[in-house]
Amino acid sequence: MQRDTAQRRAIRDVLLAANRPMSPQELLEDARSRVPNMGIATVYRTVKGLTELGWLVTVELPGEPQRYEVSGKGHHHHFSCNACGRVFEIHGCPSEMDKMLPKGFHMESHEVILYGRCDDCNQSRKQRG
Amino acid sequence: MQRDTAQRRAIRDVLLAANRPMSPQELLEDARSRVPNMGIATVYRTVKGLTELGWLVTVELPGEPQRYEVSGKGHHHHFSCNACGRVFEIHGCPSEMDKMLPKGFHMESHEVILYGRCDDCNQSRKQRG
DNA sequence: ATCTCTGCAAATGTTTTGCATCAGC
DNA sequence: GCTGATGCAAAACATTTGCAGAGAT
Numbered sequence: 001m002q003r004d005t006a007q008r009r010a011i012r013d014v015l016l017a018a019n020r021p022m023s024p025q026e027l028l029e030d031a032r033s034r035v036p037n038m039g040i041a042t043v044y045r046t047v048k049g050l051t052e053l054g055w056l057v058t059v060e061l062p063g064e065p066q067r068y069e070v071s072g073k074g075h076h077h078h079f080s081c082n083a084c085g086r087v088f089e090i091h092g093c094p095s096e097m098d099k100m101l102p103k104g105f106h107m108e109s110h111e112v113i114l115y116g117r118c119d120d121c122n123q124s125r126k127q128r129g
Numbered sequence: 130m131q132r133d134t135a136q137r138r139a140i141r142d143v144l145l146a147a148n149r150p151m152s153p154q155e156l157l158e159d160a161r162s163r164v165p166n167m168g169i170a171t172v173y174r175t176v177k178g179l180t181e182l183g184w185l186v187t188v189e190l191p192g193e194p195q196r197y198e199v200s201g202k203g204h205h206h207h208f209s210c211n212a213c214g215r216v217f218e219i220h221g222c223p224s225e226m227d228k229m230l231p232k233g234f235h236m237e238s239h240e241v242i243l244y245g246r247c248d249d250c251n252q253s254r255k256q257r258g
Numbered sequence: 259a260t261c262t263c264t265g266c267a268a269a270t271g272t273t274t275t276g277c278a279t280c281a282g283c
Numbered sequence: 284g285c286t287g288a289t290g291c292a293a294a295a296c297a298t299t300t301g302c303a304g305a306g307a308t
Contacts, residue, residue, distance in 0.1 A: 003282050003287060024273085039290045044273060046288095062189030062240060065272080079234060090231060094223030097243060102219060104248030105208060111191060111242040114226060119233030132262060132307050153298085168265045173298065175263095194297080264305070275294065282287085 001049040010034040011046050012055075021059040021067035021078065021087050061087065061113055077112040083121035090114065130178040139163040140175050141184075150188040150196035150207065150216045190216065190242055206241040212250035219243065 001008075010031040015022060018030070024043045031038050047068045050056040059067040061080055067087060079088045097110055117125070130137075139160040144151060147159070153172045160167050176197045179185040188196040190209055196216060208217045226239055246254070 001287095005282070005288065007289070037290075040272095041274075041291080042289060048274095058192075060191030062191055063195065066192065077229065079230070079236075082237060088231065088234075090229045092229040094226050094229070094241070097223050097241070100206065100219045100221040100223070100241075100243065101208070101245075102217065102248065104251055105217075106245045106251055107208075107243050108211060108245040110244065111240075112223075112226070112229075113240040114229065114236050115239065116230075116235045116237040119231065122233055122235055134263065134307070136264070166265075169297095170266080170299075171264060174300095177299095260308085262305105262307080264303105266302095266304105268299105268301080270299070271297090273294105273296080276292090278289105278291095280287105280289070283285090 001053055006035050007031070007038050007042050008046055010038065011043065012050075015056070015068065015070055019070075020089065021069040023065045023067050025065065027068070059087065077114070079114045079116065079118070081118040081121055082115055083117050086118065088118060130182055135164050136160070136167055136171050137175055139167065140172065141179075144185070144197065144199055148199075149218065150198040152194045152196050154194065156197070188216065206243070208243045208245070208247070210247040210250055211244055212246050215247065217247060 011027055013034070014027055014030040022030075024040065024047060027047070028038060028040050028043045031043065047056055051058060051068065054071055056068045057071045059069055059078060061067070061078065064080075069089070073089065075093065076089050076091050077093070079090045080086075081088070094112060098107060101107055140156055142163070143156055143159040151159075153169065153176060156176070157167060157169050157172045160172070176185060180187060180197065183200055185197045186200045188198055188207060190196070190207065193209075198218070202218065204222065205218050205220050206222070208219045209215075210217070223241060227236060230236055
């Protein structure tokens with residue numbers, strides 16, 4: 001990750017503009033509006049490199065491809081829209097999770113994912129009636 | 130899923146004995162002690178069939194292969210051991226998750242996954258000192 | 259005996275890698 | 284011009300499917 005290429009700039013710009021975790025496929029589609037011939041391999045190589053640099057962190061949701069988001073946002077969780085498939089950041093954290101632990105188990109971290117409909121998808125449902 | 134074959138019996142028995150969600154690979158390894166030549170395709174076909182019958186439900190954890198567990202256990206979540214990689218059922222549910230929702234978002238379901246060390250792995254750490 | 263189920267191997271879909279060429283420095 | 288980065292295509296890996304033969308009924 002030494003050179004500042006058009007492809008890398010495109011991927012960084014797309015991620016900063018979207019402000020939500022994106023999959024390699026989503027990234028490729030958006031980045032191609034800036035660098036039309038970009039290959040998927042470049043996306044994978046770039047997000048891997050940016051993750052090793054600490055500029056990105058991976059976001060893994062059950063049963064879905066790995067996503068990437070800009071790092072440095074502190075502890076947070078995600079909301080996955082059942083209608084449009086996009087994933088959003090959410091803040092806050094449920095408490096009392098340690099009460100769920102079986103005896104002898106020790107918790108080191110946790111993951112919370114909420115599913116439902118995002119604001120955009122709720123709006124368009126209302127508009128349609 | 131009409132015939133009662135040795136392969137299907139093996140897979141059902143392994144799942145009932147383990148009492149935790151298992152991946153196709155785990156299932157194959159355990160089931161081969163009963164049916165040595167079992168193929169991985171049979172495992173995939175069987176868990177798919179048992180899921181359609183409602184006898185199994187899928188358990189998907191971020192970044193990990195799909196697991197299967199015996200159904201009918203009611204609402205619960207999972208604990209993934211960072212040491213041995215096994216996944217366990219946990220009961221109870223954090224509250225106040227709706228407070229994490231951004232404006233306009235509507236929650237339909239949720240997923241909670243705790244990570245840490247299971248009882249077995251904590252015990253063996255203690256024994257070693 | 260019939261027809262489903264199985265094991266193998268080939269196909270699929272996703273991510274990774276090899277390599278000749280391109281382009282940032 | 285040197286050498287890292289890219290695009291393409293092939294490889295790797297997990298899961299699914301096609302098919303001939305095995306086995307449950």
